Amino acid sequence: MRIAADGTWFYMGSPIGREAMVRLFASVLRRDADGITYLVTPVEKCAIQVDDAPFVAVELHVEGAGVEQRLTLRTNVGDIVEAGPLHPLRFEIDPGNAGVRPYLHVRGRLEARLNRAVTHQLMESCVDHRVDGADWVGIWAGGAFFPILPVGQVR
Numbered sequence: 001m002r003i004a005a006d007g008t009w010f011y012m013g014s015p016i017g018r019e020a021m022v023r024l025f026a027s028v029l030r031r032d033a034d035g036i037t038y039l040v041t042p043v044e045k046c047a048i049q050v051d052d053a054p055f056v057a058v059e060l061h062v063e064g065a066g067v068e069q070r071l072t073l074r075t076n077v078g079d080i081v082e083a084g085p086l087h088p089l090r091f092e093i094d095p096g097n098a099g100v101r102p103y104l105h106v107r108g109r110l111e112a113r114l115n116r117a118v119t120h121q122l123m124e125s126c127v128d129h130r131v132d133g134a135d136w137v138g139i140w141a142g143g144a145f146f147p148i149l150p151v152g153q154v155r
Helices: 019-027 116-123
Strands: 009-011 029-031 037-040 045-050 055-063 070-075 080-082 089-093 100-107 110-114 127-131 134-141 144-150
Touching: 019 029, 029 110, 055 116, 070 110, 070 134, 080 100, 089 144, 100 116, 100 144, 110 116, 127 144
Parallel strands: 055 110
Antiparallel strands: 029 037, 037 045, 055 070, 070 080, 089 100, 100 110, 127 134, 134 144
């Protein structure tokens, strides 16, 4: 089995078209400390290939602003997650185009990569904030600040 970067699940090279089947598999998904992602049932533990993150955040709801801002995201498999200290956001810089790739902790060691539309919506909430004596551009969520880039590196 394989989960492509766009969130498409494959079995033996063919996409799994039944959303209910994908959601069932997602409910038994686990990433262990060894960095390998497994489907785990009471009788079997099967390693699967994950091209990027196993889930994709496909919807974002924003309430409030600044320290009071609340971000609630929905994944392609139906998880509803409120970003914050228990479900942090993290950001990587794409080496291919220097763009920002945001991720959200969903559960266990599993993350969702935010799709393009959700990423653009999220970036509308960026603010400057001083962290440890440096100015950062980042996002407030659930009372926590998640830095993206130092202010001087933003284009």
